[in-house]
Amino acid sequence: MGEESTGGFMRRSPLLRCLAIYGEMPGRFALTAILLAAVNLALVAQQVMVGHAVQEAQHGRLVVAGADGILDYDRAWFWVALLLGLSLARAVVQYGAGLLSLSIGQRLLTTLRERILVQIQRLDLSYHWRHGVGEMVTRMTRDADKVRDALINFWRQIFETGLIVLISLGLLCLYSPWLALVPLILLVAGIAMLWRQADALVALDRRIGDAYDAVTQDLSEGVNGVRVIKAFSLGEARAERFRRHIDLFRAEARAAIRHASRRVPLPQTVIALSHAWVLGFGAWMVAQGALGLGALVAAMLVVNTLVLRIEGIGRLLQVIADARASAARIWEVLDAEPVIRSGTRPLPAGPLGLRLSHVAASPLGDGAAVLHDLSLAIQPGEVVALVGATGSGKSILTALLPRLVEVDAGRVELGSDEAGWQDVRDTELRDLRRRVHVLPQESFLFSDTLAANLRLCAPDATDAQLREALDRAAAGELLDRLGDGLATRVGDRGATLSGGQRQRVCLARALLADADLLVLDDATSALDAETERRAIDNIRSLRAGRARPITMLIVASRLSTALAADRVIVLAGGRIVAEGPHRELERTSAAYRALMGL
Structure with missing residues (x-):
């Protein structure tokens, strides 16, 4: 029960969950804490030493006149050397602590970003369809940076301020319990007032984060869609749209600043009253002979440090409020459970065929089914064309095979009559996606060399x-046209290549994967009929006569593609309405004739 309540509390405290990542680097974290403790102890020690020096000066022991009238500065030089030595040592230790703090902060940031990236790869396509690229980029950049900055300041300031409060109040209590009691009450009251503002600041920063998502998404679309924007002269319209997103972001940021500027100064003023109390009550004690002047100076220095640190916590609470919103946004991604989980069984050895039995699928998970009670069978080594009108569910069907999308009902099986059939949900995902390769219509190439992409x-x-x-x-002729051959850089998304060249490079990359089931989702649409036929015939002959022939499912929108297949399947409204060889469908299926323009 205790572990469950602790886990529940941590889930409700996303910033603390991020702070727990420091547990992965306990050595550096502990060393930094020790160095920071030493720095703060040395600071209070300096202030106490100044008080002792003033006390000695008051009693005439700091500079002493000898019998011959010559002033003896030995004691003064002693205090100067001691204070300078302690200051130098504190500066060196503080520099080391600062470097270590920055180091573990960068490690924290790296860990967060790595986890977000791994989680993004784990999540299924339906999640990515519901959330834009801008949202994911914001989580990895702005939100992660805010969490890193807040946690560096959080644990350092909370740790350092905690030490300062304990040491300072303890020292004031030694001088007089009343010197310590009133500042303690004021500190508690001021911090409580600051803490009450945290939830409002979190809500404000949440709105800022949502506005920043829109800015990032619009920027991403503006860069990726630059060719469309130029082609339709949309530059001014897109710029105006971007300005509106920026204006909304600025308005939300200004609202947060206004809220903080109105609410934060009052509690800071309450905390600062500690100065007046220590000075007034301390001066009264000096007049009564209950406190030395040096002790009063030390008390003032100590309470000054104390107030400055607590006022710093006021500023820190605003940073933490921002980071709480960012941490919550990060954990929304990290806590998202993938709909698709890996099975444990490898696929049957040998060639792979395909069977779909009464399959229904709603890719967005909203119950709006795209495929309805769909059944089909493809034998190992067969080349099948899949045709259908736009929106009939062709791409969703192809995404079911490597489990990029999950079925709502029915079964998707791979295998053969000889080796047996296996449900893809029982199959280990890595093995499934190694042997089933789907090549989408969008030919994506990374900004690297041709060889690296292949x-x-x-x-x-x-x-x-x-x-x-x-x-x-x-x-093959592509290499003759590229000056650096395989070492040629293809640019962002393969921008230096034509659409047909990109599709053929992606097809070559798919062949290098050596898959047993190759699915072309309209992946040859940019090729002329002759080149497309040559590529399909080359693939068909790749393993002809071998024990593991390649099985192909080709989403087709042209007659030339259908003619290259052994069999054609016609999809309409998420169901198969006709199937058979081209010549048979040409004679018997009006839907097929309409699709192919016959």
């Missing part, structure tokens, strides 16, 4: 194997 699925492939894959994808 080696993503086959890191140990030789240059000769890369060239062979390009030849099979009907892209």
Whole structure:
């Protein structure tokens, strides 16, 4: 029960959950804490020494006149040397503590970003469809930075201020309990007033974060869609849209600043009254002979440090309020549970066929089914074309095979009649996605060399194997056109290549993956009919006559693609309405004839 309540409390305190990451670096964390403790103890010791020096000066012991009239500065030089030595030692230790603090802060930031990136890769496509790129980027940049900055200040200031409060109040109590009691009451009252503002500041920063999401998303779309923007002369309209997002972000930020400027000064003023109390009551004690002048000076220095540190906590609470909102946004991503979880069984050895039995799927998880009671079978080594009108569910069907999207009902099975059939939900995901490769219509290339892009699925492939894959994808002549050959950088998303060239490079990359089931989701739409036919024939012959022939499912929108297949399946309204060879469908299916323009 205790562990459950502790876990529940931690889930309700996202910033503390981030702070717990410091537990992964206990050595550096403990060393930094020790150094900071030494720095603060040395600071109070300096202030007490100043008080002792003033006390000695009051009684005429700091500078003494000898019998011959010559002044003896030995005692004064002693205090100067002691204070300078302690200041130098404190500066060195403080510098080391600062470096260590920055180091573990960067480690914390790196850990947060790594966890977010890993989680983003774990989450299924439906999550990414519901959340934009800008939102994910904001979590990894602005929110992670805010958490890092707050936690560095949080544990340092809370730790340092805690030490200062204990030492300072203890020292004041030694001089007089009343000197310590009133500042303690004022500190508690001021901190309580500051703490009451935290929830309002968190809500305000949450709104700032949402506005920043929109800014980042719009910026991302503006960069990625620059060709569309230029083509339709949308520059001014997009700039105006971006300005509106920026204005909203600035308005939310100003609202937070106004709130803080109105509410934070009052508690800081209450805390600062400690100065007046120590000075007034301390002066009265000096007049009564109950306190020495040096002790009063030391008490004033101590309470001055105390008030400055507590006022710093006021500023820190605003930073922490911002970070609480950012930490909550980060843990919303990290706590999201992937809908798709890996099975444990490997796929059957040998060639892979495909069976769908009464499958229904709603990719957004909102109950709006795209596929309804769909059943089909594809034998190992068969090349099947899938045709259908826009929105009929072709891409969703292809996404079911490597479990990029999960079925709501029915079964998706891979295997063969000889080796047996296996539900993809029982299959280990890494093995499934190694042997089932879906090539989408959008040809995505990373901003790297051509060779690096091709080696993503086959890191140990030789240059000769890369060239062979390009030849099979009907892209062999591409190397002759590129000045640096395989070492040519293809630019952002492959911007230096044409649409057809990008598709063929992506096809070559898929062939290097050596998958048993290759799914082309309209991935040859930018190719001319002759090049497309040549690429499909090359793939068909890749393992012809072998024990593990390649099975292909090709989403087609052109007659030439359908003609290259052994069989055609017609999809309409999320259901299969016709299937068979091209010549049979040409004769019997009006839907097929309409789709193919026959």
